[in-house]
Amino acid sequence: MTPALATIFTSVDFWTFVGVVAGIFTIFALGLQVQFGFTGLLNFGHVAFMAVAAYTMAILIVKVGWPMWASALAAIGMAMAFGVLIGLPTVRLRADFLAIATIAFGEIIRLIALNESDLTGGPQGTINLRGAGTAASFNAEWLSFQNTVRDWLEKGFGDVSRDQTMLVIIWTVVVLLILLLQFLVHSPWGRVLRSIREDEDASSALGKNVFAYKLQALALGAALGAVAGLFFAFQFSFFSPQDFDPLTTFFAWIIVILGGTGRNWAVPVGAIIFGVIFAGTRFADIPFFDTADQAFLRLILIGLILIGLMAFRPQGLLGKREEMVLG
């Protein structure tokens, strides 16, 4: 390990950053967990929900002048509506076809974000929301909320950085969400979803309206993706269409698979592992490869991880063989 790496891996700031990113990805992946882990829906366009929510919120704050909390709620609602919209024509498709259809939806959202500059700021991203010449920002209210939390934390813990505050906020939400999902998965409602994952026809023959439940799963998953998108937007204060490409969804899939798709508490573990690999390789200097190539190498690694998981350990790192959803 080079000295540079050593300092990075022992830096508090690095781990805080990993923690924040892992938290965002956890929430994102939990949405996928509802759709795939619970219900068996192969949604590969999940990033679209992140994008829809982030953009809706930013547009409402910057262009329409709404307050933050109202915009955030509307953003989540919009993402849920999109979930249902995507589901209507696609949930009756076989798993892999559903996957490609959802990828296509995601791409269309990205195309719109890229090309409807008047609405979304175009390729320059949210900084352009008020047109060229004025840097737009949607973050003001969030920052003041974050500062309130920070002051409150500092009363008990001394100096707390902005990122650390975010870390606390996000992971509080993560814990609450996981508790919620635990409750849901063991509820009668969750039981129906799981039966759909096992065998739709059996579920149907037992009087369950499979179509309706699938749409509900998509909507709930979309809501979680939306929350992740909002945290993403607030953390980085700025985003552009490039932030929402299919790779993000693939990352979430790796996280969900790594954790073993049946288990809610495994998702944050998967996210942290993934976060370390991802952030760590960002800072590592692999000899013989230049920066551009290192980015490609990372993606090749991700591809190999996916293949490897499917070939050798489809139940993930923490899953049980009997509960294997894949394979």
Add this chain to the structure above:
Amino acid sequence: MSELFQLLANGLVTGSIISIGAIGLTLVYGILRIVNFAHGEYLTFGAFMAFLVNVTWGGHMVAAITFAIALTALLGVTLEFVLWRPMRNKGAGIISLFITSIGLALVVRHLIFMEWGGQPRRYDVNVFQVYDLGIFRLSLSQVVAIAVAFAAILLVGIMLARTRLGKSMRALSDNPELASVAGIDIDRVIVYTWILGAGLAGLGGVLQGLVQTSFNPNMGFTLLLPIFAAVILGGIGSAYGALAAGVLLGLVMELSTWDALAGGIRAVYKPAVAFALLILILLVRPQGVLGKARTV
């Protein structure tokens, strides 16, 4: 009016390329029952193999096309032995195989990125040669693309209909259990399917590289979605359906930009048009236009 014919001509070009990609994908699906998400990358691979011959080594385009088809077919077969067959033997399910194909797509695409970078590439062909047929004009590249595409489709069609291999492929695609009972060597047919499917993909990639002003390693993925739309529209597993749907989609995609249609759609949204059409059809007829009905 001449714009209409021009758009139709362009649509024919786009459509024939989509068809080639779709036939390859649907054949593989029909026999292996997997959706190969890496299929788009086979197109990209073909395009860059041709680039290697045509630009890097200075060869003639014909040699480049041949090389591209051969190398992509080789890639397809190699992956069958190295990846798909072992996983099938392990009993990997549809979802596992699909996710594997996504991983594979990432690997192939970024290997290409690593080797050639992201900058736009062009073939060494005469881009100024244009055929003016009065109501529309086609560049040399476009003419070549249509001609080669249709020749390839014709050959594939004859192969499927007349040769023993073709009949075996169709039998296997329609009815795997019966086919093995009838003494068809399934493993062999699968290899030939990959040769055909991957080879066609490679060809499609080169043709697309020819008709676009430039291409980069993302080109395959960009085409994958309309190709996928054609596969579903045409009825999953039906090669003739993929052909018809591909051409139809190409025409619709180009026509959608026509001024006369309320200003027309902006060119960047063409893939969205293909997709929207697919969604509409799926709402009405979930099995596709020529596909088989869902059964228990």
Add this chain to the structure above:
Amino acid sequence: MGSDGREDEKILDVRTVVKHFGGVAALDEATLDVRRSSITALIGPNGAGKTTLFHVVTGFYRPERGEIRFEGERVDGKPPHAIAKRGLVRTFQVTKALSRMSVLENMMLAAPNQPGEHLWRLVLTPRAVRRREREVEEKAWALLELVQLDKLGRDYAGTLSGGQRKLLEFARALMSDPAMVMLDEPMAGVNPALGLQLLERMQQLRAERRLTFLLIEHDMEVVMTVSERVIVMNEGRVIADGTPDEVRGDPRVIDAYLGVHAGEERAAVAEATEGTR
């Protein structure tokens, strides 16, 4: 049996139903009816269309022509969950136990009217949800005891043997207090002693709760002992319909089982292969 005439009432009425698979008629103007509170057997050689009939009646396939009435109302073209909700439940030839769920969960899933299955009610009326869960669980255990699967209640359904899964499906079908139960080969793989108990239970349910049973069976002993009526299908059609004794002696029936018909083979292939898509 009784003389109030209700025993003659048709609970299921299938008229001239047609269903093709790739050119072969799996159901060729099939017409039959099932009387309320009866135990009726549906027999016939492989490929006769029995399971296809089940699929069509319960909404998994759409008939091309014909009408299907359950308790007097049209159900052809309705989705499976709607038909199940009306009180017509079925089991499957290849059992559909929900493998990665416990035996108990399989049973509890099948109960109707569960407020907890609806998100709003789950959140807004938790007490009602809990109450119904308790009721459902009690009933589930009771039915599991009936089929002697109660010791395996907490195990994954995927660990059950074939015969045990048949029993699970049988018990599961009874959870919703249906009016009619369609059983596809309910005895396959079940040990004879237990099978006999199941038949007794069926007769008991028929007598006490006026349940109607329609079973596809290949075991002629079962058919003869328990059913009061036998419907025979061949090549997508009903070729005989009567008491077990009447059917046993019917030359057409003997012919269907012994004869090798090209049509039967085609239908068998069609049905077998369509079923695997």
